[in-house]
Amino acid sequence: MTHANELTITQARDALSAGDLSATELTQACLDAMAAARDLNAFITETPELALQRAAQSDARIARGESLGGLEGIPVAVKDLFGTQGVLTTAASHILDGFIPRYESTVTENLLNAGSVMTGKTNLDEFAMGSANVTSYYGPVKNPWKRDDGKDRVPGGSSGGSAAAVAAHLSLAAIGTDTGGSIRQPASFCGIVGMKPTYGRCSRWGVVAFASSLDQAGPLTKTVRDAAILLQGMAGHDVKDSTSAPMAVPDFEAAITGDVRGLRVGIPREYQIDGSPAEIDAIWQKGADMFRDAGAEIVDISLPHTKYALPTYYIVAPAEASSNLSRYDGVRYGLRIDGDSLDQMYENTRGEGFGDEVKRRVLIGAYVLSAGYYDAYYVKAQQVRSRIAEDFKTAFQKVDVILTPTAPSTAFAIGEKMDDPIAMYMNDVFTVPASMAGLPCMSVPGGLGDDGLPLGLHLITKPFDEETLFRAGDVLEKQANFTARPNSGGAGR
Amino acid sequence: MSLDTTTVRKIAVLARIRIEDEKLPALADDLNNIIGWVEQLSEVDTDGIAPMTSVAEMTMPFREDRVTDGDDAERVLANAPDKSPPYFTVPKVVE
Numbered sequence: 188m189t190h191a192n193e194l195t196i197t198q199a200r201d202a203l204s205a206g207d208l209s210a211t212e213l214t215q216a217c218l219d220a221m222a223a224a225r226d227l228n229a230f231i232t233e234t235p236e237l238a239l240q241r242a243a244q245s246d247a248r249i250a251r252g253e254s255l256g257g258l259e260g261i262p263v264a265v266k267d268l269f270g271t272q273g274v275l276t277t278a279a280s281h282i283l284d285g286f287i288p289r290y291e292s293t294v295t296e297n298l299l300n301a302g303s304v305m306t307g308k309t310n311l312d313e314f315a316m317g318s319a320n321v322t323s324y325y326g327p328v329k330n331p332w333k334r335d336d337g338k339d340r341v342p343g344g345s346s347g348g349s350a351a352a353v354a355a356h357l358s359l360a361a362i363g364t365d366t367g368g369s370i371r372q373p374a375s376f377c378g379i380v381g382m383k384p385t386y387g388r389c390s391r392w393g394v395v396a397f398a399s400s401l402d403q404a405g406p407l408t409k410t411v412r413d414a415a416i417l418l419q420g421m422a423g424h425d426v427k428d429s430t431s432a433p434m435a436v437p438d439f440e441a442a443i444t445g446d447v448r449g450l451r452v453g454i455p456r457e458y459q460i461d462g463s464p465a466e467i468d469a470i471w472q473k474g475a476d477m478f479r480d481a482g483a484e485i486v487d488i489s490l491p492h493t494k495y496a497l498p499t500y501y502i503v504a505p506a507e508a509s510s511n512l513s514r515y516d517g518v519r520y521g522l523r524i525d526g527d528s529l530d531q532m533y534e535n536t537r538g539e540g541f542g543d544e545v546k547r548r549v550l551i552g553a554y555v556l557s558a559g560y561y562d563a564y565y566v567k568a569q570q571v572r573s574r575i576a577e578d579f580k581t582a583f584q585k586v587d588v589i590l591t592p593t594a595p596s597t598a599f600a601i602g603e604k605m606d607d608p609i610a611m612y613m614n615d616v617f618t619v620p621a622s623m624a625g626l627p628c629m630s631v632p633g634g635l636g637d638d639g640l641p642l643g644l645h646l647i648t649k650p651f652d653e654e655t656l657f658r659a660g661d662v663l664e665k666q667a668n669f670t671a672r673p674n675s676g677g678a679g680r
Numbered sequence: 681m682s683l684d685t686t687t688v689r690k691i692a693v694l695a696r697i698r699i700e701d702e703k704l705p706a707l708a709d710d711l712n713n714i715i716g717w718v719e720q721l722s723e724v725d726t727d728g729i730a731p732m733t734s735v736a737e738m739t740m741p742f743r744e745d746r747v748t749d750g751d752d753a754e755r756v757l758a759n760a761p762d763k764s765p766p767y768f769t770v771p772k773v774v775e
Contacts, residue, residue: 289755387736400735429741430734498718509695516696518768520759529773530696538698546697547710550688553695554711564718569731571724576732608710609717625735650736 191216193356196261196413203249203260210249210260213359214242214304217262221306221357227329229348229357231267232275233307238262241304248302257440258420259302264358266349267308268315269295269404270393274305278395279313279323282540283521292393293425294362294404301420306358309348313542314512315369315397318614320347321601322544330377330598331355331673334638340598343373343614349407350377354673360408360417364394366401367500368594368618371630374407375593375643378632378671380660381407382414385651386625387432389418390425398507399430401500401622411631411660415439418653434651442654443661448482450659453586457493458617463595466636471592474633474644477666478590478659486586490578495571496620501612502555502568503623508545509552515540547608576624583649588659591617593630593643621647631660632669641671683711 191213194202202208218235245260270276270288277283295305312322319341320328330342331354342351346363350373353361363370365383374381382405389404396402406417419439425431454475459468475485517523517536524535541549555564582589595616604610621628627650630643644663648656683691685704688711692699699707753766762769 286759289758385736387738426741426743430736432736432738433741492724495721495724498721501714501718502721513696517761518770519756521761523761526771529771532771533696534693534698537696541697546699547707547714549695549697550691550707550711551714553691554683554715557691557694566731567721567724567726568718569733570726570729571721572732573729574724574726576735609713623735 192220192359194359195409196258196359196416197410199261199359200257204254210242210245210304211239213260214238214262214306217306217358220355224355224357227331227351227355228326229309229328229351229355230264230307231277231279231310231325231348234274234305237274238304238306245302245304255300255302257301257416258298261303262306262359263298263303263417264307264309264349264352264361265295265305266311266346266361266363268311268364268395269362270395271295271305271308274308276308276395277325278315279311279325280540280542280545281324281522282515282536286520290393293390293427294394294421297423298362298420303420309346309352309361311348312345313545314395314508315345315364315366316508316544316548317344318368318372318611319604320344321605322542324542327601329601332378332598332640333674334640338600340640341376341601343376343594343598345369346407347373350374350379350381353377353379353407353409360406360413362404362417362421363407364402364404365622366398366504367622368615370405370407371618371628371643371645372594372614374630375641376598378641378669378673379407379409380411380414380629380631380664381405382418382629382656383622383627384418384422384653385432385627387430388422388627388651388653390423390428390431392425392427396511398504399511400507401504411657411664412440412443414629415443415657432651437654439653439657442657444658445662445665447478447659447662450483450588451486451586452478452483452659453486453488453582453589455488455490455493455582455589455591457490458591460595460616466642467592467595470633470642470644471590474590474663477663481662481666488582488586488589490582490620492571492575492578493620496575496623497612497616499568499571499575499623500619501551502564503572505548505552506556506565507552509549509556512545512549544608572623575620579624579626587648587655589647591645591647593617593645597636597638597640597642617645626650627653627656629656629660631663631667633667634669635671683708683715
């Protein structure tokens with residue numbers, strides 16, 4: 188038998204309910220793998236005692252015939268952006284030094300109530316601002332995938348620790364957050380499935396805020412079916428988040444039928460960008476071919492404002508961040524650096540507590556919101572955002588799902604693109620447009636690039652149509668038959 | 681529009697972030713590059729387009745105006761780096 192930590196959620200669920208495996212054995216296998224792979228730096232905080240305690244509770248429920256459902260006893264790693272009661276929560280920032288929440292985020296509470304077992308808090312870019320997990324105060328995460336040059340590669344970001352943990356089988360699954368691509372791009376870089384639900388599907392309550400009109404929690408898993416199972420445990424209306432959708436959550440796993448005959452798959456021509464590597468176009472073409480082979484109809488579409496999505500994002504997201512991050516003042520929690528006056532204390536604390544990328548974004552945000560520039564930048568960006576959303580609305584009159592590449596490259600080496608913020612931002616060129624419109628979307632492993640590293644394919648559907656997303660993603664996954672494994676770092680095998 | 685170091689200094693004060701003088705020029709360059717890059721949005725025709733205020737097509741929910749939690753100073757103060765229960769403490773702000 189394979190090691191228990193290498194199972195999918197689906198396989199583990201069956202083994203647990205058949206009594207072939209206990210939640211404690213499963214959790215221990217993940218904890219062992221996690222401890223053996225510390226070199227990856229995927230976790231900021233490991234919570235083995237808590238995990239074993241919850242696994243034992245899970246085993247007791249299973250023994251009593253009171254299983255809580257599909258996530259009962261399933262180990263899940265949690266991005267360290269979710270507030271977890273009694274467990275250090277850092278957002279990978281120095282400014283949250285020692286912060287131990289007295290509350291549990293709604294999403295992690297939902298997962299607890301569904302019986303899942305948190306194994307630890309995963310590393311990320313500081314305040315989820317980054318595309319390579321290199322801005323963490325706790326150091327970069329290494330991608331378990333390597334190529335022949337032997338260099339350590341980034342796992343993508345910002346949910347880089349979560350993606351690396353799943354790819355290296357340190358956990359059966361993980362949760363992350365996605366503001367402009369922070370689940371999907373690392374999923375592409377690490378050869379796993381990463382899904383961002385519709386804005387409002389998961390509660391943002393208790394999650395450290397970055398850009399509130401964009402932030403959304405979602406699953407990072409080994410398979411599309413696992414993503415459906417995990418999202419089921421996360422989603423739902425929450426009165427504590429006024430933007431949470433007051434809608435029933437459908438049975439996501441039941442939507443996976445294996446049948447996409449007649450499904451209209453849109454190929455947006457504007458995603459063909461100048462200077463894009465041939466391997467990106469090739470994987471995209473392969474995705475379209477796979478859908479066609481499965482009986483779907485391929486439709487050429489146009490999303491005319493695609494190229495403006497990324498610059499729009501870099502006005503809207505920093506503006507919201509500068510407002511959200513004003514709460515870090517050295518008074519109520521975290522780091523405090525004293526000063527002679529209150530203002531000096533604020534300036535010292537924030538000067539010391541924020542890293543360079545966070546400072547850049549807060550300053551850009553403060554600038555575009557400042558008197559005299561508000562209309563020229565912020566209002567203009569929100570108008571362009573309306574046009575981007577219109578583009579999608581028009582396209583979805585003709586198609587059911589949109590297919591694009593997830594990322595413009597495979598994982599690059601740690602240290603690259605560090606001196607050029609805009610080059611780093613370009614990582615999210617394909618993922619940001621759907622974020623701007625709040626649409627559900629998912630990256631599914633499509634194959635390997637010329638360098639032997641994974642490349643994802645990206646699917647987008649209409650608001651709250653996660654069911655079509657899972658159905659299409661599952662077929663794509665089966666067609667792609669991605670069986671390659673990371674060639675370094677992974678433990679427990 | 682170009683941000684000189686004086687402007688960057690001013691924004692940093694507004695954002696309450698201390699920036700060392702020697703780091704200002706490089707930071708101004710970074711910010712200028714980013715602002716210069718986002719200015720391509722001026723190409724987009726947005727005449728008569730309403731700015732997006734929410735991606736979700738839903739109205740803001742209302743609830744009854746009553747207290748739902750509070751009176752929990754211990755929990756609120758638990759993570760304070762400096763406190764004098766039941767208060768947070770800050771450097772003196774009145775003369």
